[in-house]
Amino acid sequence: MNFLREYPDIETLMRIGGDVSIPHVNGHIHTPYSFSSFDNIAQIFDLAKDEEVDVLGINDFFVSDGYNEFYNYAVKNGVFPLFNVEFIGLIPELQRRNVTINDPNNPGRIYLSGKGLNYPYRVSEESKKFLDDLIAESQKQVTRMIEKVNYLLQSIYPEMSLTYNDVKSKYAKELVRERHIAKAVRILVEKNYPKKSGKMMFYTELFDVEPRSNPEDIPAIENEIRSKLLKAGGSAFVPESPASFPPVERISEYILDAGGIPCYPVLLDDRKGNVITVFERDWEFMDEQLKAMNVHMIELIPSRNSVPKLREFIKYFTKKGYVISLGSEHNTPGVFPIEVKVDGEDILPEDLKKVSYDGACVIAAHQYLKANGEEGFVSANGDRTQRAVAEMITLGNAVIKEMIA
Numbered sequence: 001m002n003f004l005r006e007y008p009d010i011e012t013l014m015r016i017g018g019d020v021s022i023p024h025v026n027g028h029i030h031t032p033y034s035f036s037s038f039d040n041i042a043q044i045f046d047l048a049k050d051e052e053v054d055v056l057g058i059n060d061f062f063v064s065d066g067y068n069e070f071y072n073y074a075v076k077n078g079v080f081p082l083f084n085v086e087f088i089g090l091i092p093e094l095q096r097r098n099v100t101i102n103d104p105n106n107p108g109r110i111y112l113s114g115k116g117l118n119y120p121y122r123v124s125e126e127s128k129k130f131l132d133d134l135i136a137e138s139q140k141q142v143t144r145m146i147e148k149v150n151y152l153l154q155s156i157y158p159e160m161s162l163t164y165n166d167v168k169s170k171y172a173k174e175l176v177r178e179r180h181i182a183k184a185v186r187i188l189v190e191k192n193y194p195k196k197s198g199k200m201m202f203y204t205e206l207f208d209v210e211p212r213s214n215p216e217d218i219p220a221i222e223n224e225i226r227s228k229l230l231k232a233g234g235s236a237f238v239p240e241s242p243a244s245f246p247p248v249e250r251i252s253e254y255i256l257d258a259g260g261i262p263c264y265p266v267l268l269d270d271r272k273g274n275v276i277t278v279f280e281r282d283w284e285f286m287d288e289q290l291k292a293m294n295v296h297m298i299e300l301i302p303s304r305n306s307v308p309k310l311r312e313f314i315k316y317f318t319k320k321g322y323v324i325s326l327g328s329e330h331n332t333p334g335v336f337p338i339e340v341k342v343d344g345e346d347i348l349p350e351d352l353k354k355v356s357y358d359g360a361c362v363i364a365a366h367q368y369l370k371a372n373g374e375e376g377f378v379s380a381n382g383d384r385t386q387r388a389v390a391e392m393i394t395l396g397n398a399v400i401k402e403m404i405a
Contacts, residue, residue: 002119003071004371007402010395013368017394018401022353023054025360026340027082028113028265028299028327031058032172033066034086035179037330041066044330045073047338054404055360056338057082057327059113062135064121064258065174071119080403082363083117085260087134090245100277102267105232107278110248113263114255115297115325116366116376127257130250135175137244139164142176148236149181149229153188156205160188182225183333186218208235219334248293252382259370261363261378263297263325264290269309271343283313287320294382297359299325302342307349310342314355323377323389325359326352361396362389368399 007013029044030036038044048056056079058070067083074081088111094101095108103109123131143164153160162184164176171180193199199215207228213220229236252262267276275281279289290298298317302310314324326340326348340348340356348356366376375385377392 002371003075004368004399007368007399010369010372010374013398013402014391014395016398018398019405020397022350022357023400023404024052024339024353025055025326025356026053026328026338027055027057027115027325027356027360027363028059028084028301028329029056029338030060030329030331031066031070033063034060034175035172035177035331037332037335041069041073043335044338045077045079047335048079049077051337051339053079053338055080055082055357055364055400057084057115057325057360057363059084059086059327059329061086061088061175061177062131062138063173063175064117067119067121074403078404080360080364080400081119082115082360083119083121083260083367084263084363085114085117085255085258086265087112087114087251087254088245089248089251090242091248094279099279101279102265102277104267104276109245111265112248112251112255112295113265113299114258114260115263115299116260116363116370117255118259118370119367121258123254123258127254130246130254134244134246137241139176141238141240141244142178142181144238145178145230145236146176146181148238149185152206152229152235153185156202157192160192162188178226178230179222179331179333181230182222185225185229186222189215219332222333252294256378256380256382259367261297261366261376262293262295262382263299264293264295265299265301266313268300268305268313270304271306273306273309275309283316287317290322296321296378296384297323297325297362299327299359301329302326302340302348302352303328305342307342307346307352310352314352318355321384323359323362323392324355325363326356357397358389358393361393361400363396364399365392365396368395 098107101110146164150162167184203211213224269275369376
């Protein structure tokens with residue numbers, strides 16, 4: 001039973017409208033069901049309660065396995081849940097032209113999210129097979145990388161051992177990713193070399209060069225393990241199968257079948273205001289490409305951006321008709337605030353906080369409408385519906401306030 005079917009009808013909600021306060025929102029959080037800064041979902045909601053964040057969006061890679069647990073904690077804590085997902089695809093034409101999209105190191109590779117999916121989760125058998133095949137391909141690659149890492153570890157310290165089942169059972173849920181491997185390696189090293197000098201010696205041999213990170217700085221050393229061993233050129237790197245990167249059209253089909261809204265996650269600029277990828281430097285070209293993909297929603301992660309560029313970008317793409325969501329990801333080692341911040345430290349200015357909440361309202365309204373058999377922000381084929389954004393924001397505000405009031 002979808003919880004939103006127990007809400008008042010559309011006319012009642014539109015009439016009530018909800019109060020006009022703007023709560024804190026984080027529309028993009030990874031959980032341990034893919035990889036997360038957090039050890040468990042309870043920790044996410046504990047932090048949200050401490051920081052008074054009232055709207056949270058689960059946004060794991062590929063999987064919806066965390067939806068039930070996420071929903072249960074949301075209800076318990078009076079937080080409105082947004083149900084999202086994330087994929088990695090490929091645009092061959094842009095790859096041939098050496099155009100980086102929202103992966104600065106891999107031309108043609110594109111991250112694409114789905115926002116406001118069905119809850120309870122449901123898709124067709126065809127979409128289920130698509131996802132199962134995609135996950136199977138990713139786990140084949142991960143298994144081979146773990147085998148190579150294990151060989152490297154044992155060549156230095158024969159009593160060390162690392163298997164796919166070890167990593168999955170101890171550090172992952174259903175999906176093992178590179179960051180889980182890096183975490184497992186770091187913990188193995190700590191177990192066998194309690195002193196900093198021993199860790200330095202081991203990593204120097206493992207990397208074939210002295211580590212640039214402090215081996216006791218957990219986020220830094222895990223990132224270095226990932227970079228030195230598991231990324232292209234690394235000693236345990238295994239190339240992904242082409243089948244791991246479906247075309248954008250197929251990803252969008254899955255998202256729409258799952259009831260969601262295709263959404264483009266933006267890298268934008270670094271903290272000095274320099275735009276990072278070729279695709280995102282020319283906003284007119286970017287707008288044309290996104291419209292050709294039938295993408296009408298954009299997401300920003302403000303902790304990596306400058307405020308002037310955020311405002312400039314939001315103004316431009318809002319005028320072009322896009323709805324904009326904001327989040328934090330929390331897809332790296334180390335725990336940091338769950339409240340969305342700008343440039344890693346500064347609080348979100350009020351104008352950007354409103355942009356974030358408006359985006360969440362559109363997603364919440366979409367979830368509500370789909371749960372009640374109506375078309376939401378986009379139709380089943382991905383086209384924008386006739387519902388005005390302002391109307392969606394009003395409805396979404398009422399839907400959210402029903403939960404968090």
